[in-house]
Amino acid sequence: MKKKILVSVDAGETRVAVLEAKGSARAGRGGKKNDDGAADQPKGRSGGRGGGNDNWRVGELYVERRGSRSIVGNIYKGVVDNVLPGMEAAFVDIGLERNGFLHVDEIVTPDGKAVPKRGRGQGRRIDELIKRGQEIVVQVVKDPLKTKGARLSMQLSIAGRYLVYMPQGGGIGVSRRLPDGERSQMRKNLEKLHAASKEEGGYIVRTAAQGAGKEDFEREIAYLHKLHEVLERRSKDADAPSLIFQEADLPIRVLRDVLGSEFDGAEIDDQKQFERVTSFFQRTAPELVDSVEMHSHAEHLFERHGAEEAFRSTLSRRVDLPSGGYLIIDYAEALTVIDINTGSFTGKGKGRLEDTITKVNVEAADEVVRQLRLRDIGGIIVIDFIDMARAKNRDQVLKTLRKALDEDRTKTYVVEVSPLGLVEMTRQNVTDGVREILTTRCPTCDGEGVVRSAETVAIEALRKLRDVATDRADKQAHLIRVNPKVARELMRHDSGLLELEEETGKIFLFEGGDALPIDTFEVAESGDQDEIERRALPFQIDDEVLLTIDEPHMYNPGDAVARVDALVITVTGAAPLVGERKLVRIEEIGRSSGLASLVDGIPEGSGDQDSAEGLESGTRRRGRRGGRRRSRAGSGSNSGQES
Ligand SMILES: [Zn+2]
Numbered sequence: 001m002k003k004k005i006l007v008s009v010d011a012g013e014t015r016v017a018v019l020e021a022k023g024s025a026r027a028g029r030g031g032k033k034n035d036d037g038a039a040d041q042p043k044g045r046s047g048g049r050g051g052g053n054d055n056w057r058v059g060e061l062y063v064e065r066r067g068s069r070s071i072v073g074n075i076y077k078g079v080v081d082n083v084l085p086g087m088e089a090a091f092v093d094i095g096l097e098r099n100g101f102l103h104v105d106e107i108v109t110p111d112g113k114a115v116p117k118r119g120r121g122q123g124r125r126i127d128e129l130i131k132r133g134q135e136i137v138v139q140v141v142k143d144p145l146k147t148k149g150a151r152l153s154m155q156l157s158i159a160g161r162y163l164v165y166m167p168q169g170g171g172i173g174v175s176r177r178l179p180d181g182e183r184s185q186m187r188k189n190l191e192k193l194h195a196a197s198k199e200e201g202g203y204i205v206r207t208a209a210q211g212a213g214k215e216d217f218e219r220e221i222a223y224l225h226k227l228h229e230v231l232e233r234r235s236k237d238a239d240a241p242s243l244i245f246q247e248a249d250l251p252i253r254v255l256r257d258v259l260g261s262e263f264d265g266a267e268i269d270d271q272k273q274f275e276r277v278t279s280f281f282q283r284t285a286p287e288l289v290d291s292v293e294m295h296s297h298a299e300h301l302f303e304r305h306g307a308e309e310a311f312r313s314t315l316s317r318r319v320d321l322p323s324g325g326y327l328i329i330d331y332a333e334a335l336t337v338i339d340i341n342t343g344s345f346t347g348k349g350k351g352r353l354e355d356t357i358t359k360v361n362v363e364a365a366d367e368v369v370r371q372l373r374l375r376d377i378g379g380i381i382v383i384d385f386i387d388m389a390r391a392k393n394r395d396q397v398l399k400t401l402r403k404a405l406d407e408d409r410t411k412t413y414v415v416e417v418s419p420l421g422l423v424e425m426t427r428q429n430v431t432d433g434v435r436e437i438l439t440t441r442c443p444t445c446d447g448e449g450v451v452r453s454a455e456t457v458a459i460e461a462l463r464k465l466r467d468v469a470t471d472r473a474d475k476q477a478h479l480i481r482v483n484p485k486v487a488r489e490l491m492r493h494d495s496g497l498l499e500l501e502e503e504t505g506k507i508f509l510f511e512g513g514d515a516l517p518i519d520t521f522e523v524a525e526s527g528d529q530d531e532i533e534r535r536a537l538p539f540q541i542d543d544e545v546l547l548t549i550d551e552p553h554m555y556n557p558g559d560a561v562a563r564v565d566a567l568v569i570t571v572t573g574a575a576p577l578v579g580e581r582k583l584v585r586i587e588e589i590g591r592s593s594g595l596a597s598l599v600d601g602i603p604e605g606s607g608d609q610d611s612a613e614g615l616e617s618g619t620r621r622r623g624r625r626g627g628r629r630r631s632r633a634g635s636g637s638n639s640g641q642e643s
Helices: 180-197 214-237 250-255 271-284 284-290 307-313 352-375 391-407 434-438 455-473 484-490 497-504 529-536 612-620
Strands: 002-007 013-022 056-066 075-082 089-093 100-103 134-142 150-151 161-168 172-174 203-206 242-245 265-267 290-296 318-320 327-332 334-340 379-386 415-418 424-429 476-479 507-512 520-527 544-548 559-566 567-571 581-589 591-598
Touching: 002 250, 002 271, 013 250, 013 307, 056 250, 056 307, 056 352, 056 434, 075 214, 100 134, 150 544, 161 214, 172 180, 180 203, 180 214, 180 284, 214 242, 250 271, 265 271, 265 284, 265 591, 271 284, 271 290, 284 290, 327 352, 334 352, 352 434, 391 415, 455 476, 455 497, 476 529, 484 507, 497 507, 507 529, 520 529, 544 559, 567 581
Parallel strands: 002 265, 100 150, 172 203, 265 290, 334 379, 476 507, 567 591
Antiparallel strands: 002 013, 013 056, 075 089, 075 134, 075 242, 089 100, 134 150, 161 203, 318 327, 327 334, 379 424, 415 424, 476 520, 544 581, 559 567, 581 591
């Protein structure tokens, strides 16, 4: 596997895409860069991603918005604001909106040693370790949430490319994801260098150190000690609370996790970011500096490599598979559910069905893992593959899934198959996920995913109208504010409104625009019929108004309609003017419909039975008034616009 990193910077956000392809990297250590000039390759819609002939595809996406940057890794000089022995914790002012939270297990005493983990009834009490008002140096281990402050630790760690340095720690740890053969050698190398450096502290060898040699460690140790020196100086000089060390920004964090042997170059579209990345590599992996390029092509970096498309795809519920099958990804409160569907792909003949299903499931297994990574979905994930009759086929699908998961090496998984054949797994996510950052809860349904239909709201409204009639028995007419879709439902001849009016002797009129939430119901005014009608109807007879001609009239060829909220106004002879804004004179007006004529007169060639619009609506004309007879305005008829 080789990887190419794209970094795109906009005013409001920084985005990073990790492209992946099979094969070995050209920019790996010692290897001279083979300049095949990705930027000169013509771009094919499908094959051209990443340039060259390799089959690059987007594996991971990250986005960081201005103002919502993660502060994990940042080190602050803070002031203890409050010590709570009952919670075995302290709150520390680090200069942010909310105090950080420091648990007793994360406290390091002045002799530089971490406090041993407390067993039941053992260990020291937190109020013996730190005092209110004390200045301490802390690192953020978890970002603040809406109501909670950041989680802090006094056990500091500084990450480089190959190593993590822990100034107050001791010993040497090696990532278990490194190959067994390399691990003991690395430990030996590091122990020697550590002893030679005569510095305090401990180290962890990161997974990204795969392939790194002694000189790489030597250079990195020097770099980390230098960072630590700066940190120490600042923690002495700075006033508390203040930030004294800022964790690297997103592009560097992604880049330092890519193995040297996999790294196949980076392309960056921002000069400042380019300089930051090259300077990081100069200090940590100088052999990689040459493979970082400034994007110079006219086409946007992300568009050019298919990353823009991948970005958009993370927001859709449905993901199509090459065979015609597809995934549906649903986010529930506590888990993510992925359903596999065959779609149009059904294969031919009996017996083929099982093969078809297996093929879709195998494709799906790969795509599921790709989507988990792209979207950085964490927590419990349930996958509902299509049922397969044969155990052999089920095994094949599971094997494909496990193999794909193996390549997602930074994460840990547990995969199990439930008695109902659902594949259940967990995944650790590190980021907020592109989807969380890019989207907000739908304001219309408030996350429910459905809203009550206009019909449902209209039926409820009718019940409320009965109450209004009773509660305001002294008034003759009522103006009700509802969404126009609901008003239209209420004015259908079978809605029950006419019966209610007859029964109660009241008149109901409606007002309100499309911007009103669908479930709006308010009594705007009550009074005499004349008064309310004047108030309810947006126009009076003989008014001249500008209206947008919305669509041809369904039944009257040559005429067109203009909608004003729930009101449908038939404009005589306006069929050729659909889409235009025209001055019309109101001739009749009622609560659901009206009639108007064009002030400038009917345009040439319209109004004939054989006009295009006439033919269009002619098929629907049967059973209603035909020809050019005007429909009467008023409550008795509407203009045939009910759905
Ligand atoms: Zn919604």
